[in-house]
Amino acid sequence: MKLLYSSTSPYARKVRITAFETGLHDRIELVPIDTTNPASGLSAHNPLSKIPVLETEFGPLYDSPVICEYLDSLHDGPKLFPAAGSARWNALRWQALADGLLDAALLIRHESIRPVEYQFEPYIEKQKGKILGALDAMEKGAADLEGRLTIGTITAACALGYLDLRFTDLAWRESYPNLAKWHKAFAARSSYVDTLAKA
Structure with missing residues (x-):
């Protein structure tokens, strides 16, 4: 998986903390993106041109609540999103x-x-x-x-x-x-x- 992010984005930080807490951070490649640069190619991954974006085997996921819930579905430990x-x-x-x-x-x-x-x-x-x-x-x-x-x-x-x-x-x-x-x-x-x- 690849995470398109900026180190100062709090939404991307939420995803990164979730990745650490679920033990998935080693499975994610961090790809810095300059959101102010139209030539960054961000819109090809997210039509809203926003970060974070998580590239998965079935396509890109955005934004942070969706990405975090997806990551939470990939591990067997205590869930960050309680079930009910x-x-x-x-x-x-x-x-x-x-x-x-x-x-x-x-x-x-x-x-x-x-x-x-x-x-x-x-x-x-x-x-x-x-x-x-x-x-x-x-x-x-x-x-x-x-x-x-x-x-x-x-x-x-x-x-x-x-x-x-x-x-x-x-x-x-x-x-x-x-x-x-x-x-x-x-x-x-x-x-x-x-x-x-x-x-």
Whole structure:
């Protein structure tokens, strides 16, 4: 399998952590892609020209929730996607919440690299509100992150890691101590350490 990715993409990081945690990382070839380069050929693998993309024997898979669930189907260990019941819906809810935080963060990131005269501050503030709303919910539910490793906990860790990478001025740990405590423990996992990116 080949993973088309960028080292700074939090969605690709989610896939890479999943690969480590399921013992599949040695079966995946990492292929760096420059998403800003139209000549990269990314659109031939994903018509949306987005990463990550996992090339499989039956064709490309995208995006990160689909890729992660596919990888989770390939191993015999504890599943990151619980099969049924409240555990499943809790994991999927956390994944959706953390992915939503990342969606808002990436929209700010894309807006902020435009020339200043074209940036729309009310739009940026709206996305910041979504990030803070997600962090509020994550702080209140931080106890849910303890215990079993799931796609929800992985995605939450990647979301917080992206804030550390691109939004250092947010200083989220000061306002969200329960979340900070949980993240500190998760960040010691080798899968997290091995997928760290530099700004």
